Structures are given as structure tokens and as C-alpha cells.
Amino acid sequence: MNNIVAIAQKELKSYFASPIAYIVIGFSAILFGWFFINLLYYFDRMAMQAAGGMGGPQAVNVNETLIAPLFMNVSVILLFTLPLITMRTYSEEKRSGTIELLLTSPLTDAQIVLGKFFGCLILYAAMLGVTVVHMGILFAFGNPEWRPVLTGYLGLLLMGGCFLSMGLFISSLTKNQIVAGMITFAVFLMFWVINWISSFTSPTTQAVLNYLSITEHLNDFTRGVLDTKHLVYYVSFIAFSLFLTVRSVDSERWRG
Amino acid sequence: MIEVQHLTKRYGPTTAVNDISFTVEKGEVLGFLGPNGAGKTTTMRVLTGYMPATEGKAIVAGYDVFEQPLEAKRRTGYLPETPPLYPEMTVRDYLMFVSRIKGVPRADRKSRVQDVMERTRVADMAERHCGKLSKGYRQRVGLAQAIIHNPEVLILDEPTAGLDPKQIIETRRLIKELGGDHTIILSTHILPEVSQTCQRVVIINKGHVVAVDTPDNLTARLRGSETMYMQIEAPSSANVKGALESIPGVSSVSVPDMRGPIATFEVNSGAGQDVRRQLASAVVSSGWGLLELRPLRMSLEEIFLHLTTEDTAQQPVVEEAVHE
Numbered sequence: 001m002n003n004i005v006a007i008a009q010k011e012l013k014s015y016f017a018s019p020i021a022y023i024v025i026g027f028s029a030i031l032f033g034w035f036f037i038n039l040l041y042y043f044d045r046m047a048m049q050a051a052g053g054m055g056g057p058q059a060v061n062v063n064e065t066l067i068a069p070l071f072m073n074v075s076v077i078l079l080f081t082l083p084l085i086t087m088r089t090y091s092e093e094k095r096s097g098t099i100e101l102l103l104t105s106p107l108t109d110a111q112i113v114l115g116k117f118f119g120c121l122i123l124y125a126a127m128l129g130v131t132v133v134h135m136g137i138l139f140a141f142g143n144p145e146w147r148p149v150l151t152g153y154l155g156l157l158l159m160g161g162c163f164l165s166m167g168l169f170i171s172s173l174t175k176n177q178i179v180a181g182m183i184t185f186a187v188f189l190m191f192w193v194i195n196w197i198s199s200f201t202s203p204t205t206q207a208v209l210n211y212l213s214i215t216e217h218l219n220d221f222t223r224g225v226l227d228t229k230h231l232v233y234y235v236s237f238i239a240f241s242l243f244l245t246v247r248s249v250d251s252e253r254w255r256g
Numbered sequence: 257m258i259e260v261q262h263l264t265k266r267y268g269p270t271t272a273v274n275d276i277s278f279t280v281e282k283g284e285v286l287g288f289l290g291p292n293g294a295g296k297t298t299t300m301r302v303l304t305g306y307m308p309a310t311e312g313k314a315i316v317a318g319y320d321v322f323e324q325p326l327e328a329k330r331r332t333g334y335l336p337e338t339p340p341l342y343p344e345m346t347v348r349d350y351l352m353f354v355s356r357i358k359g360v361p362r363a364d365r366k367s368r369v370q371d372v373m374e375r376t377r378v379a380d381m382a383e384r385h386c387g388k389l390s391k392g393y394r395q396r397v398g399l400a401q402a403i404i405h406n407p408e409v410l411i412l413d414e415p416t417a418g419l420d421p422k423q424i425i426e427t428r429r430l431i432k433e434l435g436g437d438h439t440i441i442l443s444t445h446i447l448p449e450v451s452q453t454c455q456r457v458v459i460i461n462k463g464h465v466v467a468v469d470t471p472d473n474l475t476a477r478l479r480g481s482e483t484m485y486m487q488i489e490a491p492s493s494a495n496v497k498g499a500l501e502s503i504p505g506v507s508s509v510s511v512p513d514m515r516g517p518i519a520t521f522e523v524n525s526g527a528g529q530d531v532r533r534q535l536a537s538a539v540v541s542s543g544w545g546l547l548e549l550r551p552l553r554m555s556l557e558e559i560f561l562h563l564t565t566e567d568t569a570q571q572p573v574v575e576e577a578v579h580e
Binding site for chain 1: 301327341
């Protein structure tokens with residue numbers, strides 16, 4: 001356990017010692033802010049229409065009209081930023097030779113992989129942490145329900161965990177950061193758009209594709225629904241990717 | 257302390273290390289010598305548990321590195337060819353991190369880090385980022401991380417590479433100091449380093465061990481014949497040559513320099529035959545001036561070249577010596 005914490009702290013330190021952490025957090029915050037303003041205007045108009053009685057919908061729910069779409073929009077930011085977080089995790093250690101230090105220290109492969117995963121996850125949580133400010137504004141001037149907000153954050157954390165664990169695995173396959181980053185991005189995008197063709201396929205295929213789509217599972221979280229189906233999907237996705245990473249690190253030793 | 261038995265490592269179709277065996281006693285400093293690509297780094301990586309061997313066994317500090325890797329790693333310090341530094345960490349932070357993952361107890365970490373920084377003379381750079389260090393400092397920080405958990409076994413891959421002459425001397429002294437309580441394997445292709453720091457040498461070429469011995473014995477064993485270097489002042493060097501050749505035991509005499517009254521001679525005799533007394537008395541009794549008489553020893557360089565350029569490098573050293 002102590003070893004996992006040591007590796008995670010080392011990862012975090014190196015993110016914050018380099019510009020990576022600040023750039024990832026800073027620019028995500030700008031994008032999030034933009035999405036937020038956008039949805040806020042939209043929500044404002046909807047609310048005015050409802051109040052003006054111009055045949056609009058009844059009362060406008062801030063959770064449904066603003067927060068849920070906002071959470072869905074965050075997944076767009078993740079698509080672009082999380083590959084940047086994970087692409088260096090293993091590639092950089094391999095390129096600079098520091099992997100030799102880790103692999104010749106009394107650590108198990110699983111400890112190294114978990115340490116790196118939690119390091120990335122904490123950085124990602126810090127990135128999400130900035131958005132708490134926006135939520136604070138909503139809570140200060142409106143009265144949204146807090147439960148869907150909490151489940152939304154949980155969903156985002158789990159979805160990010162999926163992306164990060166997959167990115168970690170891809171980074172463990174190559175010495176080259178750009179290669180790792182590009183493949184990670186492509187794989188993320190694939191999991192994102194995998195159900196786009198589902199409306200043209202047979203019902204069975206449609207169900208499978210929808211189940212595989214990483215964003216499809218986020219929907220219920222943003223609406224305040226905690227479904228074990230989605231929890232199982234995310235947790236097993238993370239566990240499986242981390243398992244693949246451990247195997248990949250181990251096989252690296254055999255291949256030399 | 258270290259036992260390597262029939263170790264073989266293949267990368268796909270290429271065999272990097274082929275059936276090598278050797279042992280290192282406690283407190284010994286063993287030099288690992290070989291040209292580039294001989295399999296030095298591969299052997300060291302196997303010993304440190306970085307990669308498993310294809311065949312064979314390696315026991316470090318009483319633990320099999322494949323069966324009980326964590327126990328063996330806890331007792332091994334390793335300096336890879338490129339020091340494994342994190343450029344964005346300061347030297348102190350880096351050493352604190354290494355001491356933590358090497359299992360140094362929390363209470364001792366600070367004092368251990370300070371201690372190794374002083375021993376390796378990097379304390380003045382403690383707050384500098386590793387990425388901003390010169391090659392010499394990087395190498396020494398690398399050495400510092402290898403000894404931070406006071407391991408029983410130290411494995412150093414070219415510890416003096418990239419250092420300036422003064423730093424090389426300091427590092428060699430440090431390695432010698434460490435030699436008492438640590439068992440050390442160091443690889444190098446700088447030959448004087450071996451004769452200065454190591455008690456025993458393993459010469460490896462193309463994945464095979466070609467010789468294991470002390471530097472002195474290696475020098476002696478490889479001399480096929482004894483050669484004496486002589487400088488003699490005499491009116492006629494041709495007479496001297498004749499006189500020397502007539503001494504029993506002398507097989508040949510060559511005269512590399514015969515200009516002027518002082519000539520130099522190289523006198524060859526059979527292996528193990530000491531003809532120095534006879535040579536001296538022959539010169540003196542003829543009334544010539546004996547200015548110099550000394551044995552020409554094969555330097556470690558020559559041995560190394562000799563062993564590593566032979567095409568049948570697998571043959572043991574003794575046999576090769578006889579063939580000469």
C-alpha cells in the first residue's frame with residue numbers, strides 16, 4: 001500500500017513540476033466555463049419562455065436542462081485531455097530508462113500500475129474539482145437537487161477512470177509518447193462513437209453496441225440514477241484495463 | 257553472495273548471453289569486462305531482476321532472483337547504464353522517493369539521503385533538478401540511489417562513464433570503500449579501472465565467459481613466453497645479440513633499436529623460464545654496460561584484445577596459452 005502511495009505521489013509531483021498539470025487543468029476549466037455559459041443562456045431562455053407563458057414547457061428543471069447536459073459535455077473535454085495525461089506514464093519511463101529503477105526495486109508490477117493509475121486519477125479529480133465552483137454558483141442562485149449532481153460527479157470519475165486505465169495500458173505498449181497519445185485518442189473516440197451505427201443494425205447488435213459505448217453509461221448518472229449495470233460496466237472496464245497493463249509490463253520483461 | 261549458473265538469455269533468435277556461470281564471494285569486487293554488445297548489460301539486468309533469464313539460475317544474497325524477486329531486489333542496488341533520474345525532481349526529492357520504494361524505514365530516510373549525498377559528493381546539488389545536472393553529477397546521483405538502502409549487493413553498469421579524470425578517481429575510491437561491506441559487480445571497458453578496483457575479473461565476449469581470474473593471474477597466464485626488455489651499451493650490437501642468443505633457454509632475440517652505442521634488445525624465452533640472472537651475468541662478464549633489464553608484461557589491454565578477437569573465444573584461457 002505504501003508503495004502504491006509512493007508511486008502515486010511521484011506521478012503527481014512530476015505532473016505538477018511540469019506544465020502538464022497546469023495546462024490540463026487550466027484549459028479544461030476554460031472549456032468547461034464556455035460550456036457552462038452556453039447552457040446557462042439556454043437555460044435562461046427556456047426559463048423565460050416558461051415564465052412568459054408563451055406555450056413553452058411547464059417549469060424548467062435546472063438539473064435536467066443545465067446540469068445533465070453539462071456533465072455530458074465534460075466527456076468531450078475528457079476525450080481530448082485524458083490522453084495527454086496518460087500518454088507519458090509508461091512511455092516516458094521507458095524512454096528515459098527510469099523504468100529500470102522501478103522494475104529493479106522491491107515493487108510488484110501491480111503496485112506500480114495502481115500507483116500510476118491513482119496518480120492520474122487524482123490529477124483528473126483536481127481537474128473536475130475546478131467545476132465545483134460552477135456548481136457552487138448554481139447552488140447559490142438557484143435550487144438544484146444535489147443528488148443528481150453527486151451521481152453525475154461519480155459517473156464522470158468512473159468514466160474518466162476507464163479512459164485513464166485504457167490510456168495507461170496503451171502507454172505501456174510503446175516508448176513513444178506521441179504514438180501512445182494518438183492511439184489512446186483513437187480508442188477513446190471509438191468507444192465514444194461505437195453506437196452511432198446502432199440505429200441501422202439489428203436489435204441485438206444495437207443492444208451490444210449501446211452497452212459498449214462508454215458515454216451511453218454516463219446518461220443515467222447525470223440524471224441521478226445509480227444503476228448497477230453502469231457501475232459494473234465502468235468498474236470492470238477499469239479492472240480489465242489495469243489487468244492488461246500489468247500483463248503488458250510483465251511481458252515487456254520477457255521480450256527484453 | 258552472487259551465484260550465476262548456466263545463465264542463458266535469448267532475444268528472439270539472437271543469443272545475448274550463452275551459458276555463463278560464475279560466483280562472487282562476499283565483500284569481493286568483481287570486474288565485468290567485455291567489448292560493447294558482449295552481454296554485460298544483459299547479465300546485469302538478469303541479476304537485478306529487470307528481466308528473467310531464458311535458462312539457468314541466478315542467486316543474489318541468498319535469494320533466487322526468479323523465485324523470490326522481491327527479497328533479492330531488497331538486497332540489491334543497481335546503477336543502470338543511464339542513471340534512472342526523473343528530470344523534474346530535485347536530487348533530494350529523488351533520493352527520498354528511491355529510499356521509499358527501496359523500503360528504507362520512514363524514520364531513517366532523511367539521514368540516509370543526507371549520508372549518501374555526502375558520500376557521493378552531490379550534497380551541494382541537493383536542491384537542483386536532476387534534469388539540470390551535468391553528466392558527472394547524474395552519474396553520481398545514480399550511484400547514490402544504488403547505495404541508498406545499504407544493499408548487500410551492488411551492481412554497477414559502467415559507473416565511471418562520462419566522468420572527468422578527477423571524478424573517476426573519486427568514484428573508484430568510493431567503490432573500493434564500498435567493497436568491504438558490499439559485494440560489487442561492476443562492468444566497464446576501461447581496463448585500468450579493473451586492475452585498480454577489482455579483485456577478480458570476468459572477461460565476457462559474444463555472450464561467453466572467456467576468462468575468470470585475478471588481474472595479475474590473467475596477465476601471467478596469458479603470457480605464452482617471457483620477454484625481457486634490455487638496454488645495453490656495447491661497441492657492437494651484433495656481438496651482443498650473438499652472446500644473448502647462445503644462453504640456454506633463450507629462444508630468440510630481436511633488436512628493435514640499434515642506433516648508436518646503446519641498443520635495446522627484446523629477449524624471448526620459454527614460458528616459466530627465468531633467464532634474468534644468466535642475461536645479466538653474460539652482459540657484465542663481457543664488459544658491456546647493462547643499463548636496463550625488465551620483464552615485458554602483457555598489459556590488460558593486450559589480454560583483452562587477445563581474448564576478444566580470437567574467433568574461438570569459447571576455449572578456456574589455459575589452452576590458448578599453450579597453443580601460442
